[in-house]
Amino acid sequence: MVSTSGSTLFPLPLSRGYSRSGLFSSVIASNLSNSWISSQKKIVCACMTPSRNVSDGLSSYKLTDSPYTRILNSVEEPESDSDVLIECKNVYKSFGEKHILRGVSFKIRHGEAVGIIGPSGTGKSTILKIIAGLLAPDKGEVYVQGKKREGLISDEEISISGLRIGLVFQSAALFDSLTVRENVGFLLYENSKMSDEQISELVTETLAAVGLKGVEDRLPSELSGGMKKRVALARSIIFDTTKDTVEPEVLLYDEPTAGLDPIASTVVEDLIRSVHIKGEDALGKSGKVASYVVVTHQHSTIRRAVDRLIFLYEGKIVWEGLTDEFTTSTNPIVQQFASGSLDGPIKY
Numbered sequence: 542m543v544s545t546s547g548s549t550l551f552p553l554p555l556s557r558g559y560s561r562s563g564l565f566s567s568v569i570a571s572n573l574s575n576s577w578i579s580s581q582k583k584i585v586c587a588c589m590t591p592s593r594n595v596s597d598g599l600s601s602y603k604l605t606d607s608p609y610t611r612i613l614n615s616v617e618e619p620e621s622d623s624d625v626l627i628e629c630k631n632v633y634k635s636f637g638e639k640h641i642l643r644g645v646s647f648k649i650r651h652g653e654a655v656g657i658i659g660p661s662g663t664g665k666s667t668i669l670k671i672i673a674g675l676l677a678p679d680k681g682e683v684y685v686q687g688k689k690r691e692g693l694i695s696d697e698e699i700s701i702s703g704l705r706i707g708l709v710f711q712s713a714a715l716f717d718s719l720t721v722r723e724n725v726g727f728l729l730y731e732n733s734k735m736s737d738e739q740i741s742e743l744v745t746e747t748l749a750a751v752g753l754k755g756v757e758d759r760l761p762s763e764l765s766g767g768m769k770k771r772v773a774l775a776r777s778i779i780f781d782t783t784k785d786t787v788e789p790e791v792l793l794y795d796e797p798t799a800g801l802d803p804i805a806s807t808v809v810e811d812l813i814r815s816v817h818i819k820g821e822d823a824l825g826k827s828g829k830v831a832s833y834v835v836v837t838h839q840h841s842t843i844r845r846a847v848d849r850l851i852f853l854y855e856g857k858i859v860w861e862g863l864t865d866e867f868t869t870s871t872n873p874i875v876q877q878f879a880s881g882s883l884d885g886p887i888k889y
């Protein structure tokens with residue numbers, strides 16, 4: 542099973558299958574036995590055009606409220622697609638008889654901070670996994686920087702797509718038996734041609750960017766919960782600085798604040814903002830993450846960490862709007878979700 546050290550952030554690896562030493566391969570073998578291993582060599586992304594219709598009995602709930610949703614109701618696209626990094630178009634996914642995603646379409650543009658919300662079991666993690674390439678859609682299309690992808694893609698295709706995609710797991714993913722330095726530098730040790738000294742320097746710099754100093758030699762068990770989150774975030778944003786071109790990065794966070802107290806949640810929400818290109822990291826430098834998607838239930842995270850929301854219910858997008866409008870929306874589904882009421886269209 543994946544190690545459960547308390548951290549959630551992990552970039553999807555682009556392993557070329559070579560290991561600098563026996564150290565990491567044995568750690569992988571002992572720590573990872575699930576889909577993460579298969580993701581070592583295969584990564585995919587997906588996104589979708591904004592939904593314009595709400596169907597299947599939900600058609601009375603109009604996409605209203607915001608300038609953004611007004612745009613959705615118009616015939617024209619809001620803007621050109623030149624800045625679209627990921628697009629999912631009419632994506633379907635079933636598990637056996639359970640039809641989880643039933644025609645989901647949206648786009649993630651460069652610079653966006655998007656939240657995906659909705660009741661439990663509605664397919665939020667599933668869509669993240671499809672975007673990340675851990676799952677292939679049954680039907681529908683997935684585009685990465687305008688390039689259509691079929692099923693899961695290989696490392697080679699990923700590098701052609703020119704977009705790095707990191708998935709931040711809901712549950713922990715730090716390797717308990719590796720130091721902080723080894724955890725943060727993991728993919729560089731595995732995949733890059735950087736020297737150990739270069740990696741070590743970059744790890745220290747990246748840790749400083751998320752507000753951590755002098756923890757490189759510690760084990761995860763020697764860190765507080767909040768520190769583990771920072772280490773994991775550092776691991777998700779570190780990249781090979783010796784490459785000629787640096788691809789933009791999209792980070793996908795699956796319930797990053799689940800189980801945290803309100804103050805620890807605020808710290809994580811601000812960290813998510815800080816590593817975004819519109820934010821500023823702990824060193825006062827502009828963050829590097831081009832766009833991100835956060836799946837969350839938590840109202841504080843909705844308010845603090847994202848600008849635009851996509852509401853998923855029964856496999857479809859039933860509302861989209863700006864975060865500001867979430868609490869003032871007249872859409873009954875949104876109102877019920879925002880207030881936590883038992884009365885309304887969402888049945889438990």
Ligand SMILES: Nc1ncnc2c1ncn2[C@@H]1O[C@H](COP(=O)(O)OP(=O)(O)O)[C@@H](O)[C@H]1O
Pocket residue numbers: 636639641659660661662663664665666667668
């Ligand atoms: N690999 C899988 N095999 C079978 N069922 C799955 C699998 N992954 C998810 N599901 C089911 O799909 C539904 C949606 O799951 P998920 O995307 O995790 O929902 P959410 O993140 O919105 O709570 C759930 O009923 C879940 O049990």
Ligand SMILES: [Mg+2]
Pocket residue numbers: 665666667711795
């Ligand atoms: Mg989930």
